[in-house]
Amino acid sequence: MPVAYSQGFTPHPKISYASAAPTGVASEAEYLEIGLQAPVDPADLRAALDGALSPGLDVLDAVVATGGSLADRIEASSWRVELPEVAPEALRAAVDAFTAAAEVQVERMTKQGRRTFDARGAVIAIDVATPTPTPSGGPAVPCAILEVVVRQVTPSVRPDDVLSGLRVVAGLEPPVPPRVIRLAQGTLTAQGEIVDPLDADRDGATIGER
Amino acid sequence: MSVPSTTSRPAAANSVWSRLEPLLPQVTKPIQYVGGELGAVVKDWDAAAVRWALMYPDAYEVGLPNQGVQILYEVLNELPDVLAERTYAVWPDLERLMRAHGVPQFTVDAHRPVRDFDVFGVSFATELGYTNLLTAIDLAGIPLLAADRTDADPVVLAGGHAAFNPEPIADFVDAAVLGDGEEAVLEITAIVRDWKAEGCPGGRDELLLRLARTESVYVPRFYDVDYLPDGRIQRVVPNRPDVPFRVHKRTTMDLDAWPYPKKPLVPLAETVHERYAVEIFRGCTRGCRFCQAGMITRPVRERSITTVGQMVQQGLEFSGFHEVGLLSLSSADHSEIGDMCSGLAQQYEGTNVSLSLPSTRVDAFNIDLAQELSRNGRRTGLTFAPEGGSERIRKVINKMVSKDDLIRTVVTAYTNGWRQVKLYFMCGLPTETDEDVLEIADMAHEVIRAGRAATGSKDIRCTVSIGGFVPKPHTPFQWAAVERPEVIDGRLKLLKQAINADRSLGRAIGFRYHDGEPSLIEGLLSRGDRRVGAVIRRVWENGGRFDGWSEHFSYQRWVDAAAEVLPAFGVDLDWYTTRERDELEVLPWDHLDSGLDKDWLWQDWQDALSEYEQDDCRWTPCFDCGVCPAMDTEIQIGPTGKKLLPLTPINGGGLRVPSAG
DSSP: OOBOBOOSSSOOBOEEEESOOOTTOEESOOEEEEOBSSOOOHHHHHHHHHHHSOTTOOOOOOOOOOSSOHHHHOOEEEEEEEEETOOHHHHHHHHHHHHHOSOOEEEEEETTEEEEEESSTTEEEEEEEOOOOOTTOOOSSOEEEEEEEEEOOSSOOOHHHHHHHHHHHHOOOOSSOOEEEEEEEEEEOTTSOEEOTTGGGTTTSOOSOO | OOOOOOOOOOOOTTOOHHHHGGGGGGSSSGGGGSOOOBTOOOOOTTTOSEEEEEEESSOHHHHTTOHHHHHHHHHHHTSTTEEEEEEEOOOHHHHHHHHHHTOOOBOTTTOOBGGGSSEEEEEOSSGGGHHHHHHHHHHHTOOSSGGGOOTTSOEEEEESGGGGSOGGGTTTOSEEEOBOOHHHHHHHHHHHHHHHHTTOTTHHHHHHHHHHTTSSEEOGGGEEEEEOTTSSEEEEEESSTTSOSSEEOBOOOOGGGOOOOSSOOBOSSOOSOOSEEEESEEOOOSOOTTOHHHHHTOSOEEOOHHHHHHHHHHHHHHHOOSEEEEESSSGGGSTTHHHHHHHHHHHTTTSSOEEEOSSOOTTTOOHHHHHHHTTTSOOOOEEEEEEOSSHHHHHHHTOOOOHHHHHHHHHHHHHTTOOEEEEEEEESOTTOOHHHHHHHHHHHHHHHHHHHHHHSOSOOEEEEEEEEOOOOTTSGGGGOOOOOHHHHHHHHHHHHHHHHHSHHHHTTEEEEEOOHHHHHHHHHHHSOOTTHHHHHHHHHHTTOOOTTSTTTOOHHHHHHHHHHHGGGGTOOHHHHHTOOOOTTOBOTTTTEEOSOOHHHHHHHHHHHHTTOOOOOTTTSOOOOOSHHHHHTOOOBOOOOOOOOOOOOOOOSSOOOOOOOO
16 A cells, blocks of 8 residues: 655654544444555555454445545544443433433543543433344343443543443443444534544545445 | 445354453453454364464563564464464463453464463573463463373473473473474474374373474473482483483574565564564574574574565565564674665665664674665664673673774764664673673773764764673583672672763763573573472462563562472572583483584583684684584575565555455
8 A cells, every 4th residue: 555654754654543442442433544645546445454454343435535634524423332231221310310410520540640521511412222132242131222422522522431420420330341332423413413424525425335 | 336244253163252352441452362463364173183372471562573483373374284373471460350250371363272272382582481381371271280281281382492491391391392493393283183183092191202202302201300419410311211312403404495474463462573574594603602592593594685585575565564674693694694685775765664684793784784774764773782891701702893893883883874873781791800891881982982073973872781691501601600680780880880980971871781680580490400390380379470571570589489499409599590510510401402512512611711712613614513413404505696686666556455364
């Protein structure tokens, strides 16, 4: 791949990730930008990258950027959080308390130390999903499922911050580590829907199947 | 265009992935345990007749780049009916969780339990991996002691340089292989394949016996060690009639016939080396008396310039690495190193590919080489190893480089744009005095002075890096005493003061050192006998892990364990380390044949004490070290007279998709 490099003593390939999912979190929607030295067919690039990456890291689509930064198009992210051994009613009560609150202060350790910030304001939608067979093929134990759409803000509010918020407002303590999946991220419509950030580069037409 | 279907990880039938995955969010750097690297191979378990689990007994970040494991992984997986997977030492955070949740030691390729494999091969570059071996065996659910294992357990096989004295781990391994692995693993595979095809006659004992009969696989249980009343070894003899008295090392000749790695592993997590490494020759006859690698890998066997060129082209194309490391024990000594470097520099001019020579002798480095290594503007680090501070001590260790050579070479580097060089030395060498070590300061001062004069700039630096000397088996210093840690630490303190005595020069000199304590323990492990196994076990039981990492290594834990278990044998830590051996003492590894004639080693040890130097047999007549006649080998060096041709430029159109497997 004719990747472009930064100038300087130790040139780095020009790759930037927009709003990468935290470690330990699954994702169906990650986006990155690659700077190239020469034009290539996006389909060829997709196939070459996909072939070099590990099983489970699948490159689904590539488009030629038509301008503007990718990061600017990531306005919100939608997450699905599976909470094994949590009763759906308990989650429902916690979600209701969270929604009713104007502000929910949570703490997280960051590289700069312990920070306290509001986890409520960035949450656009939060709901309890009806259980379906778990996509990760987990065993059939009671499992509450949280669906949450969070606006991209600074400091970023991640699914674990929302879970911290549920603990703060309702004492919800998942007994086992939750399974978190990012379902989508992109621009936000006035109706609160997330739009694929690459759509703007697809000449208005929907190329992908989704 | 349609969205391609996603390729999900095919879960092997015996995979522990579903139990491992929930633990990963709770540990540091979980990506090191997931596998799936470019170059990784996952094969059908049931279709394989022989299955190997290969381990480098350190963390992924150190173990993945290991050249030996990568070569054997590829050699084995090229066989249609053989499967090889990799496993690395897990950090204590994951070890705790695996114990709590009953997850066994697993391979990173298909996350299979190590115990399910036929052979569990562990490559030891250093003895400090021994405690990690015990962790892996125990986590795998394999009995710690070889004597307690059954037909359900894999053969635990040690290799690598430390396997030239596997006696300290004799209780824990079933077998050890000395020397080059490429052909050894194929021979062992054939024996295991036949034995399994015959229905495993005679069980584990018969398999080990068949391995022992090759005379190149050492099976400790078939040998008894008798001791004298004073604690020394009386003799080591076979305890059954059909095994050899001595076990010989393997030597792979004609490296051009073994051009591995072809498909280097590209790590997912950050590792210590991220480059395409190609061995340009194996073996070294410079004859540095402390250097076990140089002694046990003789004779010198060069890989030809054309094979190296081809390997680099294919390796880079496959991996996408941007650095090429031309590896060997003394890379500038290759008979065509100049043409090789200029050919490669030319081929990759205008790209981001850089070349490095990790081991370069100061007397073989020159201005042409410097220019080729920096042709595309990027300069990888330069390290030179005078090893000893004084001319006298360099005669003792047979590192025949002069101070003038060093100054000239380093100045060459500075004038060619390098701003920083690293100088490596040892402390605690036989016959060493404070004065020998203090001369390192003079040398470093002169390097800076000459560098400033030559470049007219104050912006140059050197780093003095010092390690403690550890006497190793199969070297002329195998009889020498380890210096006491307090003496080493004292000398290092004096040296630091001497370097900083001139503040202007001292500011440009970095000083890095290892204190003497880990070296003493390495000394115990490198020249230990079977009784040392009890110390290793006690240390491990008391929590010893990752002894090669200063933040995990506990000197006190080793001292305490030695004090608890060794008195029962009438010996102690000092007996193994700070005691000088005499000529007639039976050494624990005497029955393991590196090809070196013990009389020659002793003579070279005496020559060291009288500061007499030994030449290199590549350029002067044979001095009868014994290796070539004993092993039926010969020196293989060029020049071939061939040159590297310019590469045809990659066509501008299609992108390359790596082939799987």
